[in-house]
Amino acid sequence: MNSLSRVLRSASALWPYYVAIVILASLSAGLALVNPFILREATDTIVAAVSGETAAASVTQTIIWLAVALFAAEVLSTILNNLGGYYGDVMAARMRQILSTRYFAKLLTLPQRYFDKQITGTVIARLDRSIASVTQFIQSFSNSFLPTLLQVVAVLVITTIYYWPLTLLLAALFPLYMWLTALTSKRWQVWEKEKNEQIDLANGRFSEVIGQVKVTKSFVAEVRELDEFGTRYGKTVEITRPQSRWWHGMDTVRGIAMNVIFLGIYILLFLRTLNGHFTLGDMVMLIQLVNMARQPVFMMSWIVDAAQRAIAGSRDYFKVMEETEEPTANAEIVAATQASGVPALNDDPIAPLPTRDPVVEFDNVCFSYTEGEQVLSNISFRANHGERIALVGESGGGKSTLVNVLLGLYPISDGSVIVCDQDVEDLSAAQLRASVGVVFQEPNLFSGTIRENIAYSKPHATEEEIMDVARRANAHEFISAFPDGYDTVIGERGLRLSGGQKQRVAVARAMLKDAPLLLLDEATSALDNKSERAVQAGLNELMKDRTTIIIAHRLSTIADVDTIITLDAGRVDEIGSPNELAGSGGIYSELLALTASSSEADRERLKQFGFISDEEDPQD
Structure with a gap:
Protein backbone atom coordinates (compact mmCIF):
# COMPACT_ATOMS: atom_id res chain seq x y z
CA MET A 1 0.00 0.00 0.00
CA ASN A 2 3.03 2.31 0.04
CA SER A 3 2.38 3.24 -3.59
CA LEU A 4 -1.18 4.30 -2.82
CA SER A 5 -0.09 6.33 0.19
CA ARG A 6 2.47 8.00 -2.08
CA VAL A 7 -0.35 8.95 -4.45
CA LEU A 8 -2.26 10.51 -1.56
CA ARG A 9 0.82 12.45 -0.46
CA SER A 10 1.53 13.65 -4.00
CA ALA A 11 -1.97 15.14 -4.15
CA SER A 12 -1.65 16.78 -0.73
CA ALA A 13 -3.72 19.78 -1.91
CA LEU A 14 -6.75 17.52 -1.39
CA TRP A 15 -6.15 17.27 2.36
CA PRO A 16 -9.52 18.96 3.18
CA TYR A 17 -11.25 16.09 1.35
CA TYR A 18 -9.12 13.51 3.15
CA VAL A 19 -10.02 15.07 6.51
CA ALA A 20 -13.73 15.32 5.64
CA ILE A 21 -13.87 11.68 4.54
CA VAL A 22 -12.06 10.47 7.68
CA ILE A 23 -14.31 12.53 9.99
CA LEU A 24 -17.51 11.42 8.25
CA ALA A 25 -16.38 7.80 8.24
CA SER A 26 -15.54 8.02 11.94
CA LEU A 27 -18.90 9.56 12.79
CA SER A 28 -20.70 6.95 10.71
CA ALA A 29 -18.78 4.12 12.38
CA GLY A 30 -19.45 5.55 15.81
CA LEU A 31 -23.15 5.94 14.99
CA ALA A 32 -23.30 2.30 13.89
CA LEU A 33 -22.23 1.32 17.42
CA VAL A 34 -25.35 2.98 18.83
CA ASN A 35 -27.62 0.36 17.28
CA PRO A 36 -26.56 -2.55 19.49
CA PHE A 37 -27.23 -0.48 22.57
CA ILE A 38 -30.71 0.39 21.37
CA LEU A 39 -31.29 -3.29 20.58
CA ARG A 40 -30.10 -4.22 24.04
CA GLU A 41 -32.59 -1.84 25.65
CA ALA A 42 -35.34 -3.22 23.46
CA THR A 43 -34.33 -6.78 24.31
CA ASP A 44 -34.27 -6.10 28.06
CA THR A 45 -37.64 -4.38 27.94
CA ILE A 46 -39.21 -7.19 25.95
CA VAL A 47 -37.70 -9.88 28.20
CA ALA A 48 -39.06 -8.09 31.22
CA ALA A 49 -42.51 -7.93 29.67
CA VAL A 50 -42.48 -11.54 28.52
CA SER A 51 -41.26 -12.79 31.89
CA GLY A 52 -44.08 -10.97 33.60
CA GLU A 53 -41.96 -8.43 35.41
CA THR A 54 -43.88 -5.65 33.71
CA ALA A 55 -47.13 -5.46 31.80
CA ALA A 56 -46.82 -5.63 28.02
CA ALA A 57 -49.25 -2.76 27.53
CA SER A 58 -47.15 -0.48 29.70
CA VAL A 59 -44.02 -0.90 27.60
CA THR A 60 -45.57 -0.86 24.11
CA GLN A 61 -45.00 2.86 23.69
CA THR A 62 -41.40 2.45 24.85
CA ILE A 63 -40.81 -0.24 22.29
CA ILE A 64 -42.23 1.94 19.51
CA TRP A 65 -40.02 4.85 20.55
CA LEU A 66 -36.99 2.57 20.55
CA ALA A 67 -37.91 1.56 17.00
CA VAL A 68 -38.17 5.23 16.07
CA ALA A 69 -34.76 5.81 17.64
CA LEU A 70 -33.33 3.06 15.45
CA PHE A 71 -34.98 4.71 12.43
CA ALA A 72 -33.47 8.11 13.30
CA ALA A 73 -30.02 6.60 13.75
CA GLU A 74 -30.23 4.88 10.37
CA VAL A 75 -31.42 8.05 8.60
CA LEU A 76 -28.53 10.00 10.09
CA SER A 77 -26.15 7.21 9.07
CA THR A 78 -27.51 7.35 5.51
CA ILE A 79 -26.93 11.09 5.36
CA LEU A 80 -23.39 10.78 6.70
CA ASN A 81 -22.56 7.94 4.29
CA ASN A 82 -23.74 9.96 1.30
CA LEU A 83 -21.93 13.06 2.42
CA GLY A 84 -18.80 10.94 2.60
CA GLY A 85 -19.61 9.54 -0.83
CA TYR A 86 -19.97 13.04 -2.27
CA TYR A 87 -16.59 14.10 -0.92
CA GLY A 88 -15.12 10.84 -2.18
CA ASP A 89 -16.43 11.44 -5.70
CA VAL A 90 -15.17 15.01 -5.89
CA MET A 91 -11.86 14.00 -4.32
CA ALA A 92 -11.41 11.27 -6.96
CA ALA A 93 -12.22 13.69 -9.79
CA ARG A 94 -9.81 16.29 -8.40
CA MET A 95 -7.16 13.64 -7.86
CA ARG A 96 -7.49 12.48 -11.46
CA GLN A 97 -7.19 16.08 -12.65
CA ILE A 98 -4.05 16.64 -10.55
CA LEU A 99 -2.34 13.36 -11.45
CA SER A 100 -3.25 13.63 -15.14
CA THR A 101 -2.07 17.23 -15.39
CA ARG A 102 1.20 16.37 -13.65
CA TYR A 103 1.66 13.37 -15.96
CA PHE A 104 1.09 15.52 -19.06
CA ALA A 105 3.40 18.22 -17.69
CA LYS A 106 6.09 15.60 -17.09
CA LEU A 107 5.86 14.31 -20.64
CA LEU A 108 6.17 17.85 -22.01
CA THR A 109 9.44 18.30 -20.11
CA LEU A 110 11.05 15.02 -21.17
CA PRO A 111 13.77 15.03 -23.83
CA GLN A 112 13.08 13.81 -27.36
CA ARG A 113 15.11 10.67 -26.61
CA TYR A 114 12.34 9.46 -24.30
CA PHE A 115 9.71 9.62 -27.04
CA ASP A 116 12.04 7.93 -29.53
CA LYS A 117 11.77 4.81 -27.33
CA GLN A 118 8.02 4.99 -26.69
CA ILE A 119 4.92 3.88 -28.57
CA THR A 120 2.35 6.66 -28.49
CA GLY A 121 -0.50 4.25 -27.73
CA THR A 122 1.38 2.95 -24.70
CA VAL A 123 1.96 6.45 -23.39
CA ILE A 124 -1.76 7.18 -23.72
CA ALA A 125 -2.85 3.83 -22.27
CA ARG A 126 -0.65 4.49 -19.25
CA LEU A 127 -2.62 7.66 -18.58
CA ASP A 128 -5.81 5.61 -18.26
CA ARG A 129 -4.38 2.47 -16.70
CA SER A 130 -2.19 4.15 -14.14
CA ILE A 131 -4.30 7.08 -13.07
CA ALA A 132 -7.84 5.81 -13.60
CA SER A 133 -7.17 2.56 -11.74
CA VAL A 134 -5.76 4.43 -8.75
CA THR A 135 -8.52 7.02 -8.54
CA GLN A 136 -11.30 4.47 -9.10
CA PHE A 137 -9.97 2.28 -6.32
CA ILE A 138 -9.65 5.19 -3.91
CA GLN A 139 -13.13 6.37 -4.84
CA SER A 140 -14.64 2.92 -4.27
CA PHE A 141 -12.71 2.52 -1.06
CA SER A 142 -14.00 5.92 0.14
CA ASN A 143 -17.60 5.09 -0.69
CA SER A 144 -19.21 1.63 -0.38
CA PHE A 145 -19.75 -1.70 -2.13
CA LEU A 146 -22.89 -3.47 -3.29
CA PRO A 147 -24.47 -6.41 -1.41
CA THR A 148 -24.19 -9.85 -2.91
CA LEU A 149 -27.24 -11.48 -4.49
CA LEU A 150 -26.80 -14.80 -2.69
CA GLN A 151 -27.05 -13.19 0.72
CA VAL A 152 -30.25 -11.39 -0.28
CA VAL A 153 -31.76 -14.63 -1.58
CA ALA A 154 -30.77 -16.46 1.61
CA VAL A 155 -32.33 -13.77 3.80
CA LEU A 156 -35.59 -13.90 1.83
CA VAL A 157 -35.76 -17.69 2.13
CA ILE A 158 -35.12 -17.69 5.90
CA THR A 159 -37.55 -14.86 6.64
CA THR A 160 -40.22 -16.67 4.59
CA ILE A 161 -39.79 -19.72 6.82
CA TYR A 162 -40.15 -17.66 9.96
CA TYR A 163 -42.79 -15.12 8.94
CA TRP A 164 -43.86 -14.45 5.35
CA PRO A 165 -45.17 -10.85 5.89
CA LEU A 166 -41.59 -9.99 6.87
CA THR A 167 -40.45 -11.29 3.49
CA LEU A 168 -43.05 -9.17 1.71
CA LEU A 169 -41.73 -6.06 3.42
CA LEU A 170 -38.16 -6.96 2.47
CA ALA A 171 -39.18 -7.85 -1.09
CA ALA A 172 -40.91 -4.46 -1.44
CA LEU A 173 -37.48 -2.85 -1.16
CA PHE A 174 -36.34 -4.10 -4.57
CA PRO A 175 -38.97 -2.66 -6.98
CA LEU A 176 -39.01 0.60 -4.99
CA TYR A 177 -35.23 0.84 -5.00
CA MET A 178 -34.99 -0.03 -8.70
CA TRP A 179 -37.64 2.53 -9.62
CA LEU A 180 -35.86 5.29 -7.73
CA THR A 181 -32.55 4.19 -9.25
CA ALA A 182 -34.00 4.37 -12.76
CA LEU A 183 -35.17 7.93 -12.06
CA THR A 184 -31.70 8.80 -10.79
CA SER A 185 -29.80 7.20 -13.67
CA LYS A 186 -31.46 9.19 -16.48
CA ARG A 187 -30.11 12.53 -15.34
CA TRP A 188 -26.87 11.05 -14.05
CA GLN A 189 -26.08 9.55 -17.46
CA VAL A 190 -26.46 12.97 -19.12
CA TRP A 191 -23.77 14.36 -16.83
CA GLU A 192 -21.64 11.27 -17.35
CA LYS A 193 -21.83 11.77 -21.12
CA GLU A 194 -20.69 15.38 -20.71
CA LYS A 195 -17.80 14.25 -18.53
CA ASN A 196 -16.81 11.58 -21.04
CA GLU A 197 -16.87 14.15 -23.84
CA GLN A 198 -14.47 16.38 -21.91
CA ILE A 199 -12.22 13.43 -21.09
CA ILE A 210 2.38 13.58 -27.72
CA GLY A 211 2.33 12.15 -31.25
CA GLN A 212 3.52 15.50 -32.59
CA VAL A 213 5.47 16.75 -29.61
CA LYS A 214 8.19 18.11 -31.91
CA VAL A 215 5.70 20.60 -33.35
CA THR A 216 4.39 21.58 -29.92
CA ALA A 221 3.10 25.72 -27.06
CA GLU A 222 3.69 23.46 -24.03
CA VAL A 223 2.10 25.86 -21.55
CA ARG A 224 -0.97 26.43 -23.72
CA GLU A 225 -1.50 22.74 -24.37
CA LEU A 226 -1.08 21.86 -20.70
CA ASP A 227 -3.44 24.63 -19.64
CA GLU A 228 -6.13 23.49 -22.11
CA PHE A 229 -5.69 19.90 -20.97
CA GLY A 230 -5.99 20.78 -17.28
CA THR A 231 -8.97 23.04 -18.00
CA ARG A 232 -10.92 20.22 -19.66
CA TYR A 233 -10.33 17.97 -16.67
CA GLY A 234 -11.30 20.91 -14.49
CA LYS A 235 -14.65 20.93 -16.29
CA THR A 236 -15.14 17.30 -15.31
CA VAL A 237 -14.74 18.37 -11.69
CA GLU A 238 -17.42 21.04 -12.16
CA ILE A 239 -19.74 18.49 -13.82
CA THR A 240 -19.05 15.99 -11.02
CA ARG A 241 -20.33 18.41 -8.38
CA PRO A 242 -24.01 18.58 -9.51
CA GLN A 243 -23.84 14.98 -10.74
CA SER A 244 -22.67 13.72 -7.37
CA ARG A 245 -25.13 15.96 -5.49
CA TRP A 246 -27.96 14.51 -7.58
CA TRP A 247 -26.81 10.92 -7.19
CA HIS A 248 -26.23 11.08 -3.47
CA GLY A 249 -29.33 13.23 -2.91
CA MET A 250 -31.44 10.61 -4.64
CA ASP A 251 -29.51 7.88 -2.84
CA THR A 252 -30.51 9.58 0.41
CA VAL A 253 -34.15 9.44 -0.73
CA ARG A 254 -33.72 5.77 -1.62
CA GLY A 255 -32.11 5.15 1.74
CA ILE A 256 -34.86 6.92 3.66
CA ALA A 257 -37.54 5.02 1.70
CA MET A 258 -35.73 1.83 2.62
CA ASN A 259 -35.53 2.94 6.24
CA VAL A 260 -39.30 3.57 6.30
CA ILE A 261 -39.84 -0.05 5.30
CA PHE A 262 -37.37 -1.12 7.95
CA LEU A 263 -39.31 0.93 10.49
CA GLY A 264 -42.27 -1.33 9.73
CA ILE A 265 -40.01 -4.38 9.97
CA TYR A 266 -38.67 -3.32 13.35
CA ILE A 267 -42.13 -2.64 14.75
CA LEU A 268 -43.36 -5.94 13.33
CA LEU A 269 -40.45 -7.91 14.85
CA PHE A 270 -40.72 -6.21 18.21
CA LEU A 271 -44.46 -6.61 18.48
CA ARG A 272 -44.34 -10.24 17.31
CA THR A 273 -41.68 -11.00 19.93
CA LEU A 274 -43.59 -9.04 22.56
CA ASN A 275 -46.64 -11.16 21.94
CA GLY A 276 -44.64 -14.38 22.25
CA HIS A 277 -44.56 -15.44 18.59
CA PHE A 278 -40.75 -15.32 18.48
CA THR A 279 -38.21 -16.34 21.04
CA LEU A 280 -35.63 -13.77 22.05
CA GLY A 281 -33.03 -15.65 19.99
CA ASP A 282 -35.35 -15.66 16.95
CA MET A 283 -35.77 -11.91 17.18
CA VAL A 284 -32.05 -11.16 17.43
CA MET A 285 -31.30 -13.49 14.54
CA LEU A 286 -34.00 -11.99 12.29
CA ILE A 287 -32.83 -8.47 13.03
CA GLN A 288 -29.33 -9.41 12.00
CA LEU A 289 -30.61 -11.08 8.84
CA VAL A 290 -32.73 -8.17 7.68
CA ASN A 291 -29.79 -5.83 8.31
CA MET A 292 -27.69 -8.06 6.06
CA ALA A 293 -30.25 -7.51 3.29
CA ARG A 294 -29.65 -3.77 3.56
CA GLN A 295 -26.01 -3.33 4.28
CA PRO A 296 -23.52 -3.54 1.39
CA VAL A 297 -21.44 -6.67 1.26
CA PHE A 298 -17.80 -6.03 0.62
CA MET A 299 -16.58 -8.20 -2.23
CA MET A 300 -13.14 -8.95 -0.94
CA SER A 301 -11.90 -10.59 -4.15
CA TRP A 302 -12.82 -7.44 -6.08
CA ILE A 303 -11.08 -5.26 -3.49
CA VAL A 304 -7.91 -7.30 -3.72
CA ASP A 305 -7.99 -7.22 -7.53
CA ALA A 306 -8.71 -3.46 -7.61
CA ALA A 307 -5.94 -2.82 -5.07
CA GLN A 308 -3.46 -4.80 -7.13
CA ARG A 309 -4.40 -2.89 -10.29
CA ALA A 310 -4.14 0.40 -8.44
CA ILE A 311 -0.74 -0.44 -6.97
CA ALA A 312 0.59 -1.61 -10.35
CA GLY A 313 -0.82 1.48 -11.99
CA SER A 314 0.73 3.81 -9.46
CA ARG A 315 4.11 2.18 -10.05
CA ASP A 316 3.82 2.88 -13.80
CA TYR A 317 2.83 6.44 -13.01
CA PHE A 318 5.74 7.11 -10.67
CA LYS A 319 8.15 5.44 -13.07
CA VAL A 320 7.33 8.14 -15.62
CA MET A 321 7.39 10.88 -12.99
CA GLU A 322 10.94 9.84 -12.02
CA GLU A 323 12.28 10.34 -15.55
CA THR A 324 14.84 13.15 -15.94
CA GLU A 325 13.60 16.32 -17.64
CA GLU A 326 15.53 17.92 -20.47
CA PRO A 327 17.91 20.48 -18.91
CA THR A 328 16.37 23.45 -20.75
CA ALA A 329 12.72 22.53 -20.13
CA ASN A 330 10.27 25.30 -19.33
CA ALA A 331 10.69 26.01 -15.60
CA GLU A 332 6.96 26.60 -15.16
CA GLY A 341 -2.53 20.73 -6.90
CA VAL A 342 -3.34 22.11 -10.35
CA PRO A 343 -1.08 25.14 -10.86
CA ALA A 344 -2.07 28.41 -12.49
CA LEU A 345 -0.03 28.65 -15.70
CA THR A 355 18.21 39.12 -35.07
CA ARG A 356 21.98 39.33 -34.82
CA ASP A 357 24.72 37.80 -36.94
CA PRO A 358 25.56 35.05 -36.98
CA VAL A 359 21.93 33.96 -37.02
CA VAL A 360 23.18 30.39 -36.89
CA GLU A 361 26.65 28.96 -36.47
CA PHE A 362 27.87 25.41 -35.89
CA ASP A 363 31.40 25.16 -34.52
CA ASN A 364 32.87 21.63 -34.58
CA VAL A 365 29.57 20.14 -33.49
CA CYS A 366 29.49 16.42 -32.71
CA PHE A 367 26.40 14.41 -31.83
CA SER A 368 25.31 10.79 -31.38
CA TYR A 369 21.90 9.31 -30.60
CA THR A 370 23.61 6.27 -29.07
CA GLU A 371 26.94 6.45 -27.31
CA GLY A 372 29.72 5.33 -29.61
CA GLU A 373 27.67 5.77 -32.81
CA GLN A 374 28.41 9.33 -33.93
CA VAL A 375 25.90 10.87 -36.35
CA LEU A 376 27.48 14.34 -36.68
CA SER A 377 31.24 14.81 -36.67
CA ASN A 378 32.91 18.22 -36.42
CA ILE A 379 30.18 20.09 -38.30
CA SER A 380 31.07 23.75 -38.86
CA PHE A 381 29.26 26.40 -40.90
CA ARG A 382 27.87 29.90 -40.49
CA ALA A 383 24.86 31.81 -41.84
CA ASN A 384 24.06 35.49 -41.49
CA HIS A 385 20.79 37.37 -41.76
CA GLY A 386 18.88 36.73 -44.99
CA GLU A 387 21.10 33.90 -46.24
CA ARG A 388 19.70 30.65 -47.57
CA ILE A 389 21.58 27.42 -46.96
CA ALA A 390 20.71 24.02 -48.43
CA LEU A 391 21.75 20.74 -46.83
CA VAL A 392 22.39 17.97 -49.35
CA GLY A 393 23.50 14.40 -48.81
CA GLU A 394 22.47 10.78 -48.77
CA SER A 395 19.60 9.65 -46.54
CA GLY A 396 20.92 9.12 -43.04
CA GLY A 397 23.74 11.57 -43.62
CA GLY A 398 22.71 13.82 -40.73
CA LYS A 399 20.52 16.46 -42.39
CA SER A 400 17.44 15.97 -40.20
CA THR A 401 19.66 15.56 -37.14
CA LEU A 402 20.94 19.10 -37.71
CA VAL A 403 17.32 20.31 -37.63
CA ASN A 404 16.67 18.42 -34.38
CA VAL A 405 19.77 19.96 -32.81
CA LEU A 406 18.72 23.46 -33.88
CA LEU A 407 15.33 22.92 -32.24
CA GLY A 408 17.04 21.90 -29.03
CA LEU A 409 15.45 18.45 -29.14
CA TYR A 410 18.81 16.77 -28.49
CA PRO A 411 21.89 18.14 -26.69
CA ILE A 412 25.15 18.04 -28.63
CA SER A 413 28.06 16.05 -27.28
CA ASP A 414 30.79 18.45 -28.36
CA GLY A 415 31.28 21.84 -30.02
CA SER A 416 28.90 24.77 -29.88
CA VAL A 417 25.76 26.02 -31.61
CA ILE A 418 25.09 29.74 -31.92
CA VAL A 419 21.64 31.20 -32.68
CA CYS A 420 21.26 34.96 -33.09
CA ASP A 421 24.75 35.45 -31.68
CA GLN A 422 23.92 33.56 -28.47
CA ASP A 423 25.20 30.17 -27.42
CA SER A 435 13.50 31.95 -32.43
CA VAL A 436 13.28 29.05 -34.88
CA GLY A 437 10.42 28.61 -37.35
CA VAL A 438 9.98 25.23 -38.96
CA VAL A 439 8.03 23.59 -41.77
CA PHE A 440 8.29 19.81 -41.70
CA GLN A 441 7.75 17.37 -44.54
CA GLU A 442 4.61 16.21 -42.72
CA PRO A 443 2.56 19.34 -41.90
CA ASN A 444 1.48 18.00 -38.48
CA LEU A 445 -1.81 19.86 -38.15
CA PHE A 446 -4.24 19.51 -35.27
CA SER A 447 -7.92 18.64 -35.36
CA GLY A 448 -9.33 22.12 -34.78
CA THR A 449 -10.15 24.81 -37.31
CA ILE A 450 -7.87 26.26 -39.97
CA ARG A 451 -7.78 29.49 -37.98
CA GLU A 452 -6.60 27.67 -34.84
CA ASN A 453 -3.88 25.84 -36.78
CA ILE A 454 -2.50 28.99 -38.37
CA ALA A 455 -2.63 30.80 -35.02
CA TYR A 456 -0.93 27.91 -33.19
CA SER A 457 2.30 29.90 -33.17
CA LYS A 458 0.51 33.05 -31.99
CA PRO A 459 -2.80 32.20 -30.22
CA HIS A 460 -3.87 35.83 -29.79
CA ALA A 461 -3.23 36.83 -33.39
CA THR A 462 -5.79 39.18 -34.95
CA GLU A 463 -8.01 38.24 -37.89
CA GLU A 464 -5.98 40.57 -40.11
CA GLU A 465 -2.70 38.89 -39.12
CA ILE A 466 -4.07 35.41 -39.81
CA MET A 467 -5.52 36.36 -43.19
CA ASP A 468 -2.35 38.23 -44.14
CA VAL A 469 -0.07 35.23 -43.62
CA ALA A 470 -2.62 32.97 -45.34
CA ARG A 471 -2.50 35.20 -48.43
CA ARG A 472 1.29 35.31 -48.39
CA ALA A 473 1.36 31.50 -48.00
CA ASN A 474 -0.89 31.14 -51.07
CA ALA A 475 -3.60 29.59 -48.85
CA HIS A 476 -6.30 32.28 -48.57
CA GLU A 477 -8.01 31.34 -51.81
CA PHE A 478 -8.68 27.68 -51.00
CA ILE A 479 -9.56 28.52 -47.38
CA SER A 480 -12.16 31.06 -48.50
CA ALA A 481 -13.69 28.46 -50.81
CA PHE A 482 -14.79 26.36 -47.82
CA PRO A 483 -18.33 27.15 -46.56
CA ASP A 484 -16.96 27.88 -43.08
CA GLY A 485 -13.80 29.56 -44.33
CA TYR A 486 -11.17 29.91 -41.62
CA ASP A 487 -13.54 28.20 -39.15
CA THR A 488 -13.50 24.96 -41.15
CA VAL A 489 -12.75 21.97 -38.89
CA ILE A 490 -10.05 19.97 -40.67
CA GLY A 491 -10.13 16.72 -38.65
CA GLU A 492 -7.27 14.87 -36.99
CA ARG A 493 -3.95 15.70 -38.65
CA GLY A 494 -5.83 17.81 -41.20
CA LEU A 495 -7.47 14.86 -42.94
CA ARG A 496 -9.98 17.09 -44.74
CA LEU A 497 -7.21 18.94 -46.56
CA SER A 498 -5.03 17.81 -49.46
CA GLY A 499 -1.29 17.50 -49.02
CA GLY A 500 -0.62 20.84 -50.68
CA GLN A 501 -3.34 22.58 -48.67
CA LYS A 502 -2.02 21.21 -45.39
CA GLN A 503 1.50 22.31 -46.24
CA ARG A 504 0.36 25.84 -47.11
CA LEU A 519 14.05 25.45 -41.06
CA LEU A 520 12.49 23.75 -44.09
CA ASP A 521 12.76 20.02 -43.47
CA GLU A 522 11.87 18.41 -46.83
CA ALA A 523 8.85 20.71 -47.01
CA THR A 524 7.77 19.85 -50.58
CA SER A 525 9.19 16.37 -51.15
CA ALA A 526 5.87 14.57 -50.70
CA LEU A 527 3.88 16.82 -53.04
CA ASP A 528 3.03 16.50 -56.72
CA ASN A 529 4.39 19.14 -59.10
CA LYS A 530 1.26 21.32 -59.08
CA SER A 531 0.99 21.32 -55.29
CA GLU A 532 4.72 21.92 -54.99
CA ARG A 533 4.49 25.07 -57.10
CA ALA A 534 1.68 26.43 -54.91
CA VAL A 535 3.56 25.60 -51.71
CA GLN A 536 6.86 26.88 -53.07
CA ALA A 537 5.27 30.25 -53.77
CA GLY A 538 4.34 30.45 -50.09
CA LEU A 539 7.80 29.29 -49.04
CA ASN A 540 9.47 31.97 -51.15
CA GLU A 541 7.38 34.57 -49.33
CA LEU A 542 8.18 32.95 -45.97
CA MET A 543 11.94 33.00 -46.63
CA LYS A 544 12.03 36.74 -47.29
CA ASP A 545 14.20 38.69 -44.86
CA ARG A 546 15.14 35.71 -42.70
CA THR A 547 17.88 33.09 -42.53
CA THR A 548 16.74 29.76 -43.98
CA ILE A 549 18.16 26.26 -43.79
CA ILE A 550 16.63 23.93 -46.39
CA ILE A 551 16.59 20.18 -46.66
CA ALA A 552 15.32 19.49 -50.18
CA HIS A 553 14.44 16.51 -52.31
CA ARG A 554 14.35 18.38 -55.62
CA LEU A 555 17.29 20.33 -56.99
CA SER A 556 14.93 23.02 -58.30
CA THR A 557 14.04 23.97 -54.72
CA ILE A 558 17.66 24.84 -53.89
CA ALA A 559 18.78 26.37 -57.18
CA ASP A 560 18.59 29.91 -55.76
CA VAL A 561 20.20 29.33 -52.37
CA ASP A 562 23.33 31.22 -51.35
CA THR A 563 25.21 28.23 -50.01
CA ILE A 564 25.02 24.46 -50.37
CA ILE A 565 26.48 22.23 -47.66
CA THR A 566 26.95 18.63 -48.71
CA LEU A 567 27.07 16.02 -45.95
CA ASP A 568 28.67 12.62 -46.20
CA ALA A 569 28.25 10.19 -43.27
CA GLY A 570 27.70 13.02 -40.80
CA ARG A 571 30.63 15.14 -41.98
CA VAL A 572 30.78 18.29 -44.10
CA ASP A 573 32.01 17.28 -47.56
CA GLU A 574 31.74 20.58 -49.41
CA ILE A 575 30.53 24.13 -48.82
CA GLY A 576 29.95 26.57 -51.67
CA SER A 577 27.46 28.28 -53.95
CA PRO A 578 25.47 26.19 -56.47
CA ASN A 579 27.74 27.42 -59.30
CA GLU A 580 30.90 26.63 -57.36
CA LEU A 581 29.81 23.08 -56.52
CA ALA A 582 28.26 22.27 -59.89
CA GLY A 583 31.63 21.43 -61.42
CA SER A 584 33.52 20.35 -58.32
CA GLY A 585 33.01 16.64 -58.88
CA GLY A 586 31.50 16.27 -55.41
CA ILE A 587 28.07 15.16 -54.16
CA TYR A 588 26.15 18.11 -55.62
CA SER A 589 27.81 17.67 -58.98
CA GLU A 590 26.93 13.99 -58.89
CA LEU A 591 23.30 14.82 -58.09
CA LEU A 592 23.07 17.15 -61.09
CA ALA A 593 24.33 14.38 -63.36
CA LEU A 594 22.04 11.75 -61.84
CA THR A 595 19.00 14.01 -62.12
CA ALA A 596 19.71 14.59 -65.83
CA SER A 597 20.10 10.85 -66.47
CA SER A 598 17.21 8.58 -67.43
CA SER A 599 18.90 5.25 -66.67
CA GLU A 600 17.38 3.00 -64.06
CA ALA A 601 20.70 2.62 -62.23
CA ASP A 602 21.07 6.37 -61.91
CA ARG A 603 17.53 6.71 -60.62
CA GLU A 604 18.23 4.09 -57.96
CA ARG A 605 21.39 5.97 -56.98
CA LEU A 606 19.33 9.19 -56.81
CA LYS A 607 16.94 7.55 -54.35
CA GLN A 608 19.86 6.91 -52.01
CA PHE A 609 20.04 10.68 -51.63
CA GLY A 610 16.29 10.86 -51.05
CA PHE A 611 15.99 12.90 -54.25
CA ILE A 612 13.40 12.76 -57.02
CA SER A 613 13.58 14.41 -60.42
CA ASP A 614 11.62 17.58 -61.05
CA GLU A 615 9.50 15.75 -63.63
CA GLU A 616 8.61 12.87 -61.32
CA ASP A 617 5.39 12.96 -59.30
CA PRO A 618 6.20 11.66 -55.80
CA GLN A 619 2.61 10.53 -55.30
CA ASP A 620 2.58 8.27 -58.37
Missing part, protein backbone atom coordinates in the same frame (compact mmCIF):
# COMPACT_ATOMS: atom_id res chain seq x y z
CA ASP A 200 -12.28 12.25 -24.72
CA LEU A 201 -11.42 15.74 -25.96
CA ALA A 202 -8.63 16.05 -23.42
CA ASN A 203 -7.22 12.59 -24.13
CA GLY A 204 -7.63 13.01 -27.89
CA ARG A 205 -5.66 16.25 -27.76
CA PHE A 206 -3.18 14.54 -25.45
CA SER A 207 -2.65 11.85 -28.07
CA GLU A 208 -2.13 14.41 -30.82
CA VAL A 209 0.31 16.54 -28.86
CA LYS A 217 7.90 22.22 -28.64
CA SER A 218 9.08 24.03 -31.76
CA PHE A 219 6.17 26.47 -31.44
CA VAL A 220 6.70 26.81 -27.68
CA ILE A 333 6.15 23.21 -16.68
CA VAL A 334 8.78 21.54 -14.48
CA ALA A 335 7.18 23.15 -11.44
CA ALA A 336 3.80 21.80 -12.57
CA THR A 337 5.18 18.23 -12.44
CA GLN A 338 5.83 18.68 -8.72
CA ALA A 339 2.76 20.68 -7.74
CA SER A 340 0.46 19.15 -5.14
CA ASN A 346 1.31 31.72 -17.46
CA ASP A 347 0.68 31.53 -21.22
CA ASP A 348 2.38 34.79 -22.19
CA PRO A 349 4.10 34.37 -25.58
CA ILE A 350 7.88 33.96 -25.61
CA ALA A 351 9.54 36.63 -27.75
CA PRO A 352 12.11 35.43 -30.31
CA LEU A 353 15.70 36.53 -29.94
CA PRO A 354 16.63 39.79 -31.70
CA VAL A 424 22.36 27.65 -27.25
CA GLU A 425 23.80 26.43 -23.93
CA ASP A 426 22.85 29.80 -22.43
CA LEU A 427 19.25 29.73 -23.72
CA SER A 428 16.17 28.00 -22.38
CA ALA A 429 14.35 25.62 -24.69
CA ALA A 430 11.52 28.16 -24.97
CA GLN A 431 13.85 31.00 -26.01
CA LEU A 432 15.57 28.84 -28.61
CA ARG A 433 12.40 27.40 -30.13
CA ALA A 434 10.67 30.77 -30.17
CA VAL A 505 -1.42 26.08 -43.75
CA ALA A 506 1.84 24.95 -42.13
CA VAL A 507 3.73 27.64 -44.07
CA ALA A 508 1.24 30.29 -42.86
CA ARG A 509 1.67 29.01 -39.29
CA ALA A 510 5.46 29.38 -39.50
CA MET A 511 5.09 32.78 -41.18
CA LEU A 512 2.92 34.05 -38.32
CA LYS A 513 5.57 32.96 -35.83
CA ASP A 514 8.00 35.34 -37.57
CA ALA A 515 11.15 33.76 -36.16
CA PRO A 516 14.56 34.99 -37.42
CA LEU A 517 15.71 31.46 -38.32
CA LEU A 518 13.65 29.21 -40.59
